[in-house]
Amino acid sequence: MDTTTVDALVADYLRRLDAAASRLPADRRAELLAEISEHIAAARASGSGAEAEVRTLLDRLGDPDEIVAAASDGEPAQDVAFTSRAPSVALEIAAVLFLTVGSLLLVVGWLVGVVLLWSSRRWTTAEKLLGTLVVPFGPFGVLILGGLIGGQQCVTTTTSSGPATPLGGTEEAGLQTTEVCSGFALPPWLGIPVLLVAVVGPFVVAGLLVRRARARAALEPPVVRRSTGSAWGGLEIAAVALLGVGWLVLPIVGPVAGLACAWASAAWTSREKWVATAIAGGGLLLPVIVLVAGVALARGGGVG
């Protein structure tokens, strides 16, 4: 039995019923949806749950339009408009944004992402573990921590004479050269691939997590809301407010949360979301580039 196919069948049926019931009063509409959902769930629980069985069940229930026509006998038609949309994945999008881009804010942003990741019910424990462990402190956390720790540093000193030859030193024409190294560094053939995986890995995992969360949200019953006639809802106001002034309260985290709200909203097109992300992302990345370049230059100047 393919549970995903059966769930999709039921979700599609409920979506059509919800659309057909838009002419009913809100309370009657919610009541009808709940009633039919419960009936389907009970029938599935008592049967084998096979796809053919569920198809028969839905056929017996009848066409959604007919169900609504029967339910609306005696109900006055109303002009109030309703909007129906897929359940929000704002929490999940915020989680992956904090786990990746949020790691710009050393440790704190990534920790916020971990908390959001584990609070979602749309991921399995294995997926949550994957999101947490790939990679601890996030891609930018790895870069920043690597820059702060400093890797391996060597100092070479040359002395003119001395009766004893220090361990590790060389003696040539009365000069002794001693190299003292501190810290730890991987050889380039290992270090570069490890660094690439540490930086790219979290973004790949983030993409996978978002795709799975969206697929699972699509199987859930739609969210029905009374239409206000304006495109500005709570999510849209939060997105613009967090981007506009969020950086004053929480640098980096505020704008990242604003982008999460924008991506979770259906009011903007994908193109508009990408443009906004590019505009805000440039401002977020520049300080990190400056920091990494500064650390690299400082280390380069201090060695030798």
Add this chain to the structure above:
Amino acid sequence: MSAGLLVLTLFVAQPLGAIGAAVYLAVRLNARTAAD
């Protein structure tokens, strides 16, 4: 590379980018609402 440059980018580039994105989204949404 001075710390000043870091502070400048953190407190100028970041707000400018975020505000720019906020303005862009607000303008697009208002335009759509007006068209509807």
